[in-house]
Amino acid sequence: MCQSPQNRPLIDKAITFYGAGSMAEAIVRGLVSRSVVLPENITMLNRSNAHRLQELSERYGVQINNDDAAKIEILKTSPVIVLAMKPKDAAKALKELGPKLSSDQLIISVIAGLSIYTTQTLLGNQQPIARTMPNTSASIGLGSTGIAFSKEISEEQRQLVLTLFEAVGNVTVIEEEKMDILTGISGSGPAYFYYMMEAMTAAGIRGGLSPEQSRELTLQTILGAARMVQQTGEQPSSLRAKITSPNGSTQAALETLDQGDFFETVIAAVNRCAERSKEMGAMLKEQIS
Numbered sequence: 001m002c003q004s005p006q007n008r009p010l011i012d013k014a015i016t017f018y019g020a021g022s023m024a025e026a027i028v029r030g031l032v033s034r035s036v037v038l039p040e041n042i043t044m045l046n047r048s049n050a051h052r053l054q055e056l057s058e059r060y061g062v063q064i065n066n067d068d069a070a071k072i073e074i075l076k077t078s079p080v081i082v083l084a085m086k087p088k089d090a091a092k093a094l095k096e097l098g099p100k101l102s103s104d105q106l107i108i109s110v111i112a113g114l115s116i117y118t119t120q121t122l123l124g125n126q127q128p129i130a131r132t133m134p135n136t137s138a139s140i141g142l143g144s145t146g147i148a149f150s151k152e153i154s155e156e157q158r159q160l161v162l163t164l165f166e167a168v169g170n171v172t173v174i175e176e177e178k179m180d181i182l183t184g185i186s187g188s189g190p191a192y193f194y195y196m197m198e199a200m201t202a203a204g205i206r207g208g209l210s211p212e213q214s215r216e217l218t219l220q221t222i223l224g225a226a227r228m229v230q231q232t233g234e235q236p237s238s239l240r241a242k243i244t245s246p247n248g249s250t251q252a253a254l255e256t257l258d259q260g261d262f263f264e265t266v267i268a269a270v271n272r273c274a275e276r277s278k279e280m281g282a283m284l285k286e287q288i289s
């Protein structure tokens with residue numbers, strides 16, 4: 001439980017999530033389950049999917065609203081708004097939102113590629129912005145979030161953003177130009193490991209293990225490997241060396257990975273992710289007019 005000594009939640013401001021999909025839910029789940037924000041202080045809004053909002057309300061006890069006029073009122077008065085729609089929907093949403101805001105409302109964006117400059121220009125004002133790149137592991141308090149702040153951010157707002165994301169994992173404050181490469185590592189990164197797990201599980205099944213056995217063996221292996229790096233403080237390369245007997249089975253496996261240029265393929269994937277993030281940012285910038 002992440003509560004202050006008086007047993008009050010760490011954050012007692014109203015927070016509105018504008019966009020109520022996977023990423024918004026991951027953050028909300030992390031915040032509510034760790035009692036960082038009371039669910040009655042969280043409002044989740046989306047474009048039109050009332051069923052989805054109902055589901056979130058039942059799951060987390062958060063406030064929801066489907067009524068367009070009420071949504072505008074909530075957005076006008078919320079001290080903190082988290083922008084959590086897809087990049088393709090952001091320009092229209094921000095252009096409509098901007099004129100409703102007052103200068104002290106804090107905007108936290110989780111939208112991939114969307115720069116602080118483009119956000120402020122689409123909003124039509126110099127709103128205080130925290131551009132963030134979280135990941136879905138925030139839902140279990142093991143997130144990793146990169147944050148860049150606009151110069152308009154007050155110290156109190158900066159602390160609030162740090163408190164919010166530190167409560168659901170690790171935080172790395174970076175210069176904004178590094179946000180694309182950070183997206184390639186930690187924003188999208190969980191998907192690479194899930195993909196690796198899918199492949200290892202499939203290999204186990206093809207080799208005759210039951211799906212349950214293969215899944216459990218894969219899961220414990222990746223969990224143990226991550227914890228080993230964390231708890232021993234040793235480099236992954238040194239831990240790898242301890243498993244790899246000369247001419248043994250691990251070496252044979254690693255050589256097979258290298259035949260597929262594993263190391264450089266991973267680097268290319270991270271770089272392509274960063275490049276795609278930049279492309280999405282450029283497309284959003286083009287929608288300024």
Ligand SMILES: NC(=O)C1=CN([C@@H]2O[C@H](COP(=O)(O)OP(=O)(O)OC[C@H]3O[C@@H](n4cnc5c(N)ncnc54)[C@H](OP(=O)(O)O)[C@@H]3O)[C@@H](O)[C@H]2O)C=CC1
Pocket residue numbers: 018019020021022023024045046047048049050052084085086087089092093110111112133134135136187188
């Ligand atoms: N998923 C991830 O792992 C990560 C995602 N992100 C970023 O988070 C953002 C959301 O991604 P994700 O949660 O996966 O997306 P989802 O598709 O799951 O959710 C998008 C949400 O945005 C809502 N929405 C769309 N248009 C508007 C609008 N005009 N006004 C208000 N709400 C709107 C949708 O509502 P409706 O259903 O009613 O249309 C939906 O609730 C993206 O920008 C992505 O880059 C960042 C880090 C990691």
Ligand SMILES: O=C(O)[C@@H]1CCC=N1
Pocket residue numbers: 112183187188
């Ligand atoms: O795929 C995406 O665009 C988002 C950004 C980071 C993770 N998912």
